[in-house]
Amino acid sequence: MSFLKLDGITASYGPAQALFGVDLSLAEGEVCALMGRNGMGKSTTVRVICRLLAHSGGSVTFNNRDIGALPPHKAARLGIGLVPEGRRCFPNLTVSENLIAAARPGDWDLARVAQLFPRLEERRDQMAVSLSGGEQQMLAIGRALMTNPRLLILDEATEGLAPVVRQEIWAAVGRLKSETGMGILLVDKSISELRLVADRAVILERGASVWSGVMADVNHALADQYLGV
Amino acid sequence: MSRTGLINLALFAMLPLTAGAALMLDEPFIITLATKVAILALAGVGLNIALGLGGLVSLGHAAFFGIGGYAMGILASHAQSFVPLMETPFLIEGTRSMPVIWLVAVIAGALAALAIGALSLRTTGVYFIMITLAFGQMLYYFAISWPAYGGEDGLSIYVRNGFPGLNTLDPIQFFGIAFVILALALWGAGRLAASPFGLALSAARQNEARVETVGLSPYRLRLLAFVISGAVTALAGALFADLNRFVSPTMLSWQMSGEIMIFIILGGVGRLYGPVAGAALFILLEHVLGGLSDFWHVYLGLLLLLVVLFARGGIIGALAGREVAHD
Numbered sequence: 001m002s003f004l005k006l007d008g009i010t011a012s013y014g015p016a017q018a019l020f021g022v023d024l025s026l027a028e029g030e031v032c033a034l035m036g037r038n039g040m041g042k043s044t045t046v047r048v049i050c051r052l053l054a055h056s057g058g059s060v061t062f063n064n065r066d067i068g069a070l071p072p073h074k075a076a077r078l079g080i081g082l083v084p085e086g087r088r089c090f091p092n093l094t095v096s097e098n099l100i101a102a103a104r105p106g107d108w109d110l111a112r113v114a115q116l117f118p119r120l121e122e123r124r125d126q127m128a129v130s131l132s133g134g135e136q137q138m139l140a141i142g143r144a145l146m147t148n149p150r151l152l153i154l155d156e157a158t159e160g161l162a163p164v165v166r167q168e169i170w171a172a173v174g175r176l177k178s179e180t181g182m183g184i185l186l187v188d189k190s191i192s193e194l195r196l197v198a199d200r201a202v203i204l205e206r207g208a209s210v211w212s213g214v215m216a217d218v219n220h221a222l223a224d225q226y227l228g229v
Numbered sequence: 230m231s232r233t234g235l236i237n238l239a240l241f242a243m244l245p246l247t248a249g250a251a252l253m254l255d256e257p258f259i260i261t262l263a264t265k266v267a268i269l270a271l272a273g274v275g276l277n278i279a280l281g282l283g284g285l286v287s288l289g290h291a292a293f294f295g296i297g298g299y300a301m302g303i304l305a306s307h308a309q310s311f312v313p314l315m316e317t318p319f320l321i322e323g324t325r326s327m328p329v330i331w332l333v334a335v336i337a338g339a340l341a342a343l344a345i346g347a348l349s350l351r352t353t354g355v356y357f358i359m360i361t362l363a364f365g366q367m368l369y370y371f372a373i374s375w376p377a378y379g380g381e382d383g384l385s386i387y388v389r390n391g392f393p394g395l396n397t398l399d400p401i402q403f404f405g406i407a408f409v410i411l412a413l414a415l416w417g418a419g420r421l422a423a424s425p426f427g428l429a430l431s432a433a434r435q436n437e438a439r440v441e442t443v444g445l446s447p448y449r450l451r452l453l454a455f456v457i458s459g460a461v462t463a464l465a466g467a468l469f470a471d472l473n474r475f476v477s478p479t480m481l482s483w484q485m486s487g488e489i490m491i492f493i494i495l496g497g498v499g500r501l502y503g504p505v506a507g508a509a510l511f512i513l514l515e516h517v518l519g520g521l522s523d524f525w526h527v528y529l530g531l532l533l534l535l536v537v538l539f540a541r542g543g544i545i546g547a548l549a550g551r552e553v554a555h556d
Contacts, residue, residue, distance in 0.1 A: 050442055052438060052441070052442070071441070071446070072438070072441035072442055073440075073441045073442075073444050073445055073446045073447075074444075076441065076442050076443055076444035076445075077444040081442075081443075082442040084439065084442065088436055088439050090431070090432040090435045090436060090439070091435060092431070092435060093428060093431060093432060093435070097428045097431075098432070100425050100428050101425060101428035101429045101431070101432045101440075101443070102429075102432075102443035102444075102445075103425060104443075104444055143443060144442075144443070146443075147443045147444050
């Protein structure tokens with residue numbers, strides 16, 4: 001039973017149409033990879049799910065509720081947590097303040113985030129602006145977890161990070177998958193790493209979903225055709 | 230203790246030390262000046278919640294300052310003349326009790342801020358500045374054309390209102406009242422800034438979209454901040470009117486809004502003790518330079534220019550050096 005379902009989503013930025021029909025479904029506890037080359041509509045799809053962009057056609061349901069008319073903060077309150085592309089922490093707040101500002105009642109608190117990312121505990125009184133890129137990414141994930149989401153969306157969470165930090169992030173995603181029942185939507189280009197954690201995959205091409213299936217079926221031919229690798 | 234902490238402590242101690250020294254030297258005028266600084270700093274603390282924490286550049290905060298002043302003036306004038314404010318549908322009489330006047334001022338200020346904020350906060354940037362200015366000016370002209378409470382001439386109160394157990398006409402005792410309220414407001418503003426609400430408000434200033442994606446409505450956060458800010462500023466207005474035993478439309482003018490903002494900019498936007506430093510410097514300049522020239526505002530303007538150009542963190546920022554504004 002899918003608790004996130006996108007059905008024939010179309011969306012535009014002003015006169016420029018960006019999505020031409022995206023279908024996507026995700027069950028609770030499932031990890032789904034949203035794949036595609038640059039400019040194919042992955043981040044736009046994420047923006048539609050989080051209600052940061054209004055879609056012009058199709059429907060978005062979350063937990064059997066049409067969320068198409070909700071403002072972003074209400075969608076987030078239903079349990080959609082976003083780790084945005086480019087991290088975007090609150091630069092002039094400390095690590096712990098970034099987390100407290102986002103906190104909502106639930107299982108996730110400062111101690112649990114610190115367990116997942118011990119480095120954040122070491123930096124708790126440091127301003128977010130002074131953190132390394134990897135630490136900022138951990139903080140962005142921690143901040144999303146503090147909202148106690150039922151669906152976590154990671155948009156290019158490992159982009160531009162050093163290999164050792166990427167490993168840490170992927171390990172954390174693996175722990176989230178095995179230790180929590182939340183659904184996870186991953187937007188990333190690294191097929192080899194996605195294979196380790198994702199159950200299913202959806203591939204976008206020119207603003208439309210062109211393939212969906214189990215992650216293990218994303219073979220060399222598909223990758224060559226749609227992902228340019 | 231950090232350098233900012235030491236500066237804050239010095240600023241906090243400066244007012245009672247000045248008032249105490251003036252008491253020993255039998256200089257009641259200096260005590261009154263210290264009281265004025267405490268009250269204007271309180272107004273600045275109020276605006277700083279909206280401006281420093283929420284990034285809301287309101288050029289209409291004199292509206293709340295004036296509402297507090299008129300709450301005092303109206304209640305006290307009715308008590309003075311023994312004419313009730315209203316008799317139907319129920320009797321409301323005037324009062325000369327400061328705590329009651331403060332309560333009325335805070336409620337009136339909060340309600341006005343709720344109404345003004347609910348409309349103004351639908352805009353941002355220069356439009357927000359202009360709409361708050363417009364609301365302030367509306368109230369200013371309303372007060373001018375309201376003859377029942379003095380119109381343009383304002384409203385005089387012959388005797389300062391009372392506080393249980395204190396002689397409020399004694400300058401040092403009235404200073405004590407104003408200083409304790411300022412101290413409580415500073416404590417409250419500090420707690421507010423460190424609370425989840427304050428942090429979320431600060432986060433909304435830095436990145437509105439990100440705040441929405443963690444389930445918070447920037448509009449509601451800012452509206453609540455604006456209401457708290459308006460209530461604190463109204464309380465300062467009630468005290469200011471009591472200090473002068475006079476309230477007039479000047480308290481509602483856009484120049485007053487500008488002055489409250491200048492306290493914050495001089496002291497340091499977002500600095501907890503910024504309004505204390507700014508108000509103290511403003512009053513000091515007014516009395517030192519004002520004695521030398523009627524055009525002392527020229528020097529104030531120059532100082533403001535220097536602060537904006539070379540000390541973006543205000544006086545406290547300049548003194549604290551490279552410490553980040555996080556007091």
